[in-house]
Amino acid sequence: xxxxxxxxxxxxxxxxxxxxxxxxxxxxxxxxxxxxxxxxxxxxxxxxxxxxxxxxxxxxxxxxxxxxxxxxxxxxxxxxxxxxxxxxxxxxxxxxxxxxxxxxxxxxxxxxxxxxxxxxxxxxxxxxxxxxxxxxxxxxxxxxxxxxxxxxxxxxxxxxxxxxxxxxxxxxxxxxxxxxxxxxxxxxxxxxxxxxxxxxxxxxxxxxxxxxxxxxxxxxxxxxxxxxxxxxxxxxxxxxxxxxxxxxxxxxxxxxxxxxxxxxxxxxxxxxxxxxxxxxxxxxxxxxxxxxxxxxxxxxxxxxxxxxxxxxxxxxxxxxxxxxxxxxxxxxxxxxxxxxxxxxxxxxxxxxx
Amino acid sequence: xxxxxxxxxxxxxxxxxxxxxxxxxxxxxxxxxxxxxxxxxxxxxxxxxxxxxxxxxxxxxxxxxxxxxxxxxxxxxxxxxxxxxxxxxxxxxxxxxxxxxxxxxxxxxxxxxxxxxxxxxxxxxxxxxxxxxxxxxxxxxxxxxxxxxxxxxxxxxxxxxxxxxxxxxxxxxxxxxxxxxxxxxxxxxxxxxxxxxxxxxxxxxxxxxxxxxxxxxxxxxxxxxxxxxxxxxxxxxxxxxxxxxxxxxxxxxxxxxxxxxxxxxxxxxxxxxxxx
Numbered sequence: 001x002x003x004x005x006x007x008x009x010x011x012x013x014x015x016x017x018x019x020x021x022x023x024x025x026x027x028x029x030x031x032x033x034x035x036x037x038x039x040x041x042x043x044x045x046x047x048x049x050x051x052x053x054x055x056x057x058x059x060x061x062x063x064x065x066x067x068x069x070x071x072x073x074x075x076x077x078x079x080x081x082x083x084x085x086x087x088x089x090x091x092x093x094x095x096x097x098x099x100x101x102x103x104x105x106x107x108x109x110x111x112x113x114x115x116x117x118x119x120x121x122x123x124x125x126x127x128x129x130x131x132x133x134x135x136x137x138x139x140x141x142x143x144x145x146x147x148x149x150x151x152x153x154x155x156x157x158x159x160x161x162x163x164x165x166x167x168x169x170x171x172x173x174x175x176x177x178x179x180x181x182x183x184x185x186x187x188x189x190x191x192x193x194x195x196x197x198x199x200x201x202x203x204x205x206x207x208x209x210x211x212x213x214x215x216x217x218x219x220x221x222x223x224x225x226x227x228x229x230x231x232x233x234x235x236x237x238x239x240x241x242x243x244x245x246x247x248x249x250x251x252x253x254x255x256x257x258x259x260x261x262x263x264x265x266x267x268x269x270x271x272x273x274x275x276x277x278x279x280x281x282x283x284x285x286x287x288x289x290x291x292x293x294x295x296x297x298x299x300x301x302x303x304x305x306x307x308x309x310x311x312x313x314x315x316x317x318x319x320x321x322x323x324x325x326x327x328x329x330x331x332x333x334x335x336x337x338x339x340x341x342x343x344x345x346x347x348x349x350x351x352x353x
Numbered sequence: 354x355x356x357x358x359x360x361x362x363x364x365x366x367x368x369x370x371x372x373x374x375x376x377x378x379x380x381x382x383x384x385x386x387x388x389x390x391x392x393x394x395x396x397x398x399x400x401x402x403x404x405x406x407x408x409x410x411x412x413x414x415x416x417x418x419x420x421x422x423x424x425x426x427x428x429x430x431x432x433x434x435x436x437x438x439x440x441x442x443x444x445x446x447x448x449x450x451x452x453x454x455x456x457x458x459x460x461x462x463x464x465x466x467x468x469x470x471x472x473x474x475x476x477x478x479x480x481x482x483x484x485x486x487x488x489x490x491x492x493x494x495x496x497x498x499x500x501x502x503x504x505x506x507x508x509x510x511x512x513x514x515x516x517x518x519x520x521x522x523x524x525x526x527x528x529x530x531x532x533x534x535x536x537x538x539x540x541x542x543x544x545x546x547x548x549x550x551x552x553x554x555x556x557x558x559x560x561x562x563x564x565x566x567x568x569x570x571x572x573x574x575x576x577x578x579x580x581x582x583x584x585x586x587x588x589x590x591x592x593x594x595x596x597x598x599x600x601x602x603x604x605x606x607x608x609x610x611x612x613x614x615x616x617x618x619x620x621x622x623x624x625x626x627x628x629x
Binding site for chain 1: 368369370371372376377380381384387388391392460461463464465466467468469470626627
């Protein structure tokens with residue numbers, strides 16, 4: 001099929017009683033692209049996925065997925081999409097193999113084709129050894145893998161991943177991310193909803209920030225970070241050093257600093273990592289010996305706050321809405337000197353039009 | 354890879370044509386039967402349930418029942434057993450409804466909604482799978498009646514088989530009541546509490562356990578319009594043998610009419626998006 005934009009939504013609105021869950025959303029996703037959908041609980045992420053995956057019709061606006069209108073030709077759309085979510089949708093009492101065969105049969109495969117496809121996917125998702133066991137006995141990570149495999153049975157053009165890493169431990173999450181990237185490389189478009197900023201940063205080619213049913217911002221992680229403001233430099237001065245003296249010197253040089261006596265750190269806003277050298281020279285000139293220094297780009301946290309704070313009716317950016325994934329270390333806490341993030345995703349990610 | 358590059362290797366495999374309705378129903382029914390029989394304990398106890406009903410009701414009501422209120426020459430067990438063939442289905446139907454809600458809450462039915470298949474087929478499959486369990490219950494009931502109470506159908510094998518067949522049709526329609534309720538309500542708690550109000554009057558405000566004429570006037574009126582009464586009368590007359598009258602036609606019409614209405618309601622209900 002010669003459609004490059006495999007998801008194309010224009011002016012999508014969805015109202016549930018008094019709640020305007022989607023309020024005019026435009027979105028395009030290209031073949032092979034991973035689009036991250038970021039937002040608070042209640043921002044409209046899941047509703048958008050439900051509309052695009054034909055679960056619920058839009059109140060107004062249009063959307064086509066894999067070349068077919070979601071409201072007019074839902075069955076054609078369903079042949080071409082895969083959906084996997086935070087709740088594993090599978091039969092607990094059936095084995096992994098039988099779950100896959102069931103879905104393949106319903107997709108129209110013959111018995112032999114279904115068995116073949118099941119074996120392929122079990123192999124690809126590291127479930128071969130557990131193929132004959134009831135899904136009820138699977139661990140959380142295995143269930144999620146089976147769930148994803150079930151979403152891929154029909155070789156979808158578009159994959160919807162609704163908060164895929166909720167409740168996954170770190171190795172499972174990393175494994176999942178790798179598979180998703182592999183799928184995108186093979187040409188599958190992926191729409192990923194997440195509250196985990198790190199996940200969007202790691203996986204998505206482009207990110208759309210939703211708030212109160214509207215698109216607040218959209219672009220690559222790097223673009224969004226640039227729009228969210230500057231990065232920062234944090235440093236410590238040596239035991240003989242004096243944070244007050246250091247702060248004054250930096251202030252004169254145009255780096256207004258925050259002094260955190262509790263942590264013994266100074267933090268200054270910085271345009272980019274080239275400012276590291278400038279800061280060290282300034283401090284050297286006043287006899288302050290820098291023992292630790294690091295540069296941090298604006299994080300997606302900042303991005304998220306910057307855009308969601310401006311959303312009308314957006315809930316206060318409470319801690320709950322900004323949950324980080326429980327296990328992985330955020331980019332900031334990394335090495336002592338963090339250079340600006342190089343392109344994390346290298347290789348053959350498609351150009352975004 | 355650029356967006357305009359050809360489809361990935363995997364996608365060169367031609368996409369399957371979605372299964373037709375008949376094939377969907379076959380696959381879904383096979384799945385549902387496996388699920389209904391997945392837990393041996395559930396099967397064992399649900400099949401034993403009507404036997405408990407038979408024992409208790411025959412002893413509790415049978416000890417009270419004055420022979421004179423029963424049709425001439427009919428023992429209480431002969432009166433009761435054909436009725437139990439019908440009323441047994443009420444409990445089974447309720448558990449079919451609960452099972453469907455559970456299925457819809459999480460699990461595979463969530464996925465079925467985004468597969469190219471006809472959702473009402475999921476319900477038909479469910480009704481068939483539950484009906485097979487009811488069939489087993491009916492057979493166990495007849496065998497238990499024979500072994501424990503020396504039950505013999507006055508209408509002979511033909512009458513008994515006819516009573517069983519009619520009961521099966523009636524139970525199928527009862528199952529559809531609860532499938533429709535389940536598809537609308539979608540909450541186990543709500544379904545169970547409403548289920549009580551549906552199932553108890555259906556079962557007891559009927560001619561199942563005592564003849565209608567001994568009931569107080571208002572209850573007799575309710576029992577007369579209760580479709581379960583018609584089914585019970587029909588099953589009884591088939592099993593007892595002798596004159597088979599309009600009861601059978603009435604029971605079948607009521608069951609088929611009910612089933613038609615409920616399938617339409619259920620099909621509409623199940624298509625409703627999950628979050629509305």
